[in-house]
Amino acid sequence: MKNVYSTGEVATICKVSQQTVIRCFDSGKLQGFRVPGSRFRRIPRESLIKFMKENDIPLDLLESGRRKVLVVDDDPEIVELLVDVLDRDGRFEVRTASSGYDAGVLTQEFRPDLMILDYMLPDVNGNVVCKTIRQNDAFSHMKIIIVSGVINQEEIDQLLKMGADAFMKKPFSIDALVNRISELLVL
Numbered sequence: 001m002k003n004v005y006s007t008g009e010v011a012t013i014c015k016v017s018q019q020t021v022i023r024c025f026d027s028g029k030l031q032g033f034r035v036p037g038s039r040f041r042r043i044p045r046e047s048l049i050k051f052m053k054e055n056d057i058p059l060d061l062l063e064s065g066r067r068k069v070l071v072v073d074d075d076p077e078i079v080e081l082l083v084d085v086l087d088r089d090g091r092f093e094v095r096t097a098s099s100g101y102d103a104g105v106l107t108q109e110f111r112p113d114l115m116i117l118d119y120m121l122p123d124v125n126g127n128v129v130c131k132t133i134r135q136n137d138a139f140s141h142m143k144i145i146i147v148s149g150v151i152n153q154e155e156i157d158q159l160l161k162m163g164a165d166a167f168m169k170k171p172f173s174i175d176a177l178v179n180r181i182s183e184l185l186v187l
Contacts, residue, residue: 002045003044003045004042004043004044004045005042005043005044005045005048006040006041006042006043007021007022007025007040007041007043008021010030010043010048013048013052013062014051014052014055014057015057015111015113015141016141021043022041024051025041025043029051030043030047030048030051031043031044031047031050031051032044032047048062049062058111066090066091066092066093067091067092067093067113067114067185068092068093068094068095068110068111068112068113068114069086069092069093069094069095069112069113069114069115069116069181070094070095070096070097070103070106070107070110070112070114070115070116071083071086071094071095071096071097071115071116072096072097072098072099072100072102072103072115072116072117072118072121072126072129073096073098073116073117073118073121073147074098074099074118074121074122075118076098078118078170079096079098081174082094082116082174082177083096085174085178086178086181089178092181095110095112098121098122099121099122099123099124100121100123100124100125100126100128100129101123101124103115103117103121103129104129104132107133107139107142111139112142113141113142113143113185114142114143114144114145114181114184114185115133115142115143115144115145116145116147116177116181117129117130117144117145117146117147117164118146118147118148119146119147119148119150119151119155119159120148120150126146126148126159126164127155127158127159127162130144130146130159130162130163130164131162131163133163134162134163143165143166143184143185144163144164144165144166145164145165145166145167145168145177145180145181145184146159146164146166146167146168147167147168147169147170147172147177148167148169148170149169149170149171151167151169165184166180166184168180
């Protein structure tokens with residue numbers, strides 16, 4: 001278990017920008033110390049926990065150390081495959097949804113770091129889910145990978161404009177998907 005964190009690590013854990021952490025540190029809201037002879041700030045675990053509790057920031061990422069991934073797809077075989085691969089990887093806590101509505105509810109409850117989002121859902125297209133998420137500042141940290149088997153380049157460009165971070169065409173290589181997740185989450 002880690003006892004001292006950098007401002008970048010605290011930003012990831014609290015799901016805020018590093019600049020926000022630095023401002024909280026410099027204003028005294030987040031207790032810590034500067035590394036002697038440098039400008040680097042460090043935050044002890046106890047100070048971080050106190051800060052998170054005072055600001056209603058969930059402690060779950062601090063406790064598990066695993067990144068949260070929400071898989072949104074209505075194809076049970078794809079969902080099962082992705083859950084199996086990501087669970088075995090060990091770096092991820094995974095939840096699933098099979099509709100845009102369920103994705104919205106779980107996004108609020110689970111607060112994922114990354115969403116793997118099927119473009120063609122039974123109740124709504126992935127672009128609507130993506131746009132809705134991007135309109136909420138509480139989820140600005142969340143990365144979104146859109147997956148689809150039926151889509152043209154113009155639609156892909158539109159999805160990326162609406163806030164998707166990446167697109168992968170089905171069928172895709174599981175290794176390529178895990179590598180893309182790792183790149184987006186900087187693992």
